[in-house]
Amino acid sequence: MEAPAVASPYSKDLLLTMYRKMYLIRRFEERAGQQYTLGKIAGFCHLYIGQEAVAVGPIEAMRKDDYMLSAYRDHGQPLARGSDAGMVMAELFGRGTGYSKGKGGSMHIFDIEHQFYGGYGIVGGQIPLAAGMAFASRYRNEDRVTVCYFGDAAANQGALHETFNMASKWKLPVIYICENNRYGMGTAISRTSAVPEIYKRAAAYDMRGEPVDGMDVLKMYEAVKDAAAWCRAGKGPVLLEANTYRFRGHSMADPATYRSKQEVEEERKGDPIPKLRDYALKNGLGADADFERIEEEVKAQVDAAVKFADESPEPSLEELWRDTIVEPGEPDVRPRERVLGVKVENWPSYPSGQELKVTWDLEPRAQAEAADKKAGLTN
Amino acid sequence: MPELMYREALNQALAEEMERDANVFLIGEEVGRYNGAFKVSQGLLDKFGSARIIDAPISELGFGGMSVGAAMVGLRPVVEMMTWNFAILAMDQIVNNAAKLRHMSGGQLRCPIVFRGPGGAGGRLSSQHSQSLEANYAHFPGLKVIAPATPADAKGMLKSAIRDENPVIMFEGERLYALKGEVPEGEHVVPLGKADVKREGTDVTVITWSRMYYFCMQAAEELAKEGISVEVLDLRTLRPLDEEAILASVRKTNRAVIVEEGWALAGIGASVVDIIQSKAFDELDAPVERVTGLDVNMSYAANLENATQPDAPKIIAAVKKVLYRQGA
The missing domain is CATH 3.40.50.920 (Rossmann fold)
Known part of the structure; x- marks a missing residue:
């Protein structure tokens, strides 16, 4: 192996961590697909295979306390944030040991302990929520950032445009990552979009927007690191368009006949997982033995996750009557505590209404009056 | 007992709850510098500042959903819909997110939020602006729906709604805002769910x-x-x-x-x-x-x-x- 001309700016530890997480998502999703065909998983099940770099790069670039949420292709992000793989699989299986007690299924993974605020099933429905979480961070004067994923087709939802306008006007610390896998279900984004380059839409709201190679985990890492610093500096929201590709259909129900075999084969050459491995090997930041060890460990982890899900009971029928209305004094459910009996310390707590001092002046009076003057409303 | 207009009673409730809890904020069209389309928020911008009394763009889905997101992480938004006719645009966020978050997350999240505004028929406004939509919302598990008739109930129920841990949909009477009635002084809270x-x-x-x-x-x-x-x-x-x-x-x-x-x-x-x-x-x-x-x-x-x-x-x-x- 030749010595690289320029030393890599990344540590071996970071690269192996990223590799482990991408491989975990890949392996988990392959097993989920298999379990779906066995009838263990039902409903809609959207796999992340091919898009792993889009979840893993940003998560390594974020702080642990930054908020994250996504659409319904939502197994990858929580796994990369540290969720228990068995409990995610159990949710897919509809078992009581899942993160949402089996009430949500594949499309609604929530792991608040790991700051993953959910998978949402209505296209674009999570986009305003992310702005609201970022709004709360500014309101409380925290320097936390919110990262929100959505698919390319969600860019045509009104919710996106309404939210971008507010997020930019109020300089909310939110990073929107459009996972452009080129197809909204079976329809190519270019067929339904006047401007198929989604990042360009940011310009309409005076918002920073740029494309990123979503098949390269290090590019995703760099883009989000930079965007997070921008947000934390109070400069407002960022839109990143991660150009990626799903190797499988839209969901398990989709044979993806609208794409040519040739196209899929071509895209598979850009697989982000071997790409990272090659990079690490070339830079002497990992040996074959490291990757083989990781792969063996992850395979065992996913085998255990499937076993855990399969051996878990269905939720009790009493669960039907829980979690619709919060009763007075009722605490929130901490899933790992409920299922695994471990003490979960990392749980959100907020300042009380008396402790909190709101110092943010969202629209300073002088600014408002200047706007009035400009509009000819005052002398 | 002092006599107050329905809108004044609501204004008192908002001011008292915002005083009591800095997590409470009000967002909606014209709520700030215009002092509210129906003057419910009269004077509140001067009192609480522009981060807590927020003039929203005409984007009901957008600011409705944004407020749901804020409620997911500990704030207590009060969202004024200029009328419930316009809130139909925000129904996806109210029904698919606010009402279902607790359920979808298996009890991990709560959504303490109030959507309030005028509803009801009359006023020579024709079909788009004159309709009673409360039955639509009453259909959904995960929401509470209230529709007080008197100024005293309007005040006491809005206070309860703001303190509630669930999404509350409040139908005010568009044609009741100027109506007067006795309102008890001091801490006046009317429980939800009681006729x-x-x-x-x-x-x-x-x-x-x-x-x-x-x-x-x-x-x-x-x-x-x-x-x-x-x-x-x-x-x-x-x-x-x-x-x-x-x-x-x-x-x-x-x-x-x-x-x-x-x-x-x-x-x-x-x-x-x-x-x-x-x-x-x-x-x-x-x-x-x-x-x-x-x-x-x-x-x-x-x-x-x-x-x-x-x-x-x-x-x-x-x-x-x-x-x-x-x-x-």
Whole structure:
């Protein structure tokens, strides 16, 4: 192996961590697909295979306390944030040991302990929520950032445009990552979009927007690191368009006949997982033995996750009557505590209404009056 | 007890709750510098500043959803919808997110948020601006729905709604804002989920909410002159319905009329009838009557508009029908 001309700016530890997480998502999703065909998983099940770099790069670039949420292709992000793989699989299986007690299924993974605020099933429905979480961070004067994923087709939802306008006007610390896998279900984004380059839409709201190679985990890492610093500096929201590709259909129900075999084969050459491995090997930041060890460990982890899900009971029928209305004094459910009996310390707590001092002046009076003057409303 | 307008009572509730809890903020169209389209937020921007009284763009889906997100992480938003007609644009965020977050997350998240604004028919506004939409929201588990009629209830229930840990949908009466009534001073909180017997009677129970309450009271007074004693039960909360109060009153009078401004089909009154027939069938001396808005869209012309809505004469006729009196 030749010595690289320029030393890599990344540590071996970071690269192996990223590799482990991408491989975990890949392996988990392959097993989920298999379990779906066995009838263990039902409903809609959207796999992340091919898009792993889009979840893993940003998560390594974020702080642990930054908020994250996504659409319904939502197994990858929580796994990369540290969720228990068995409990995610159990949710897919509809078992009581899942993160949402089996009430949500594949499309609604929530792991608040790991700051993953959910998978949402209505296209674009999570986009305003992310702005609201970022709004709360500014309101409380925290320097936390919110990262929100959505698919390319969600860019045509009104919710996106309404939210971008507010997020930019109020300089909310939110990073929107459009996972452009080129197809909204079976329809190519270019067929339904006047401007198929989604990042360009940011310009309409005076918002920073740029494309990123979503098949390269290090590019995703760099883009989000930079965007997070921008947000934390109070400069407002960022839109990143991660150009990626799903190797499988839209969901398990989709044979993806609208794409040519040739196209899929071509895209598979850009697989982000071997790409990272090659990079690490070339830079002497990992040996074959490291990757083989990781792969063996992850395979065992996913085998255990499937076993855990399969051996878990269905939720009790009493669960039907829980979690619709919060009763007075009722605490929130901490899933790992409920299922695994471990003490979960990392749980959100907020300042009380008396402790909190709101110092943010969202629209300073002088600014408002200047706007009035400009509009000819005052002398 | 001081007399306040309905809008002033709401203003007091907002100011008191915002004083009490810095996590509470108000967002909506024209709530800040304009002081509110119906002046409910009069003076609040000066008092609480622009991060807590927020002038929103005309993006009901956007700021509605943004507020749901803020509630997910510990704030307590009050979202003013200029009218509930416009809030139809935000229904995805209210129904698919706010009402389902607790459930989808298996109890990990809560969504303490109030969506409030004027609803109801009348005012010569034609069909898009003149309709009663509360039945739509009352359909969804995960929401609470309230519709106070009096200034005292408006204040006390808004305070409860802001303190509630769940999404609360509050229908104010667009045509009630200037109406005056006595409002208790100091800490005045009215619990959600409790109906209120506003007038006691023995012959028939008239069940209603929001603006129709006033027509029911008018009808009750007219009927009293004829020796008919009407009990008026103001539901106040439409989800959950106060079954106990409904059944207690019907068991006393053995007759019921339900007065609803909105349309009959899939209306809230239909659910009230169901409660009565399934749990107090043997106590009934007559079939339950409903007085509702006519099954048409609202017209602008004064005579058509009036004819579309329930009024005291229609209520009087229904009461006489359940009493088997002639001359209805």
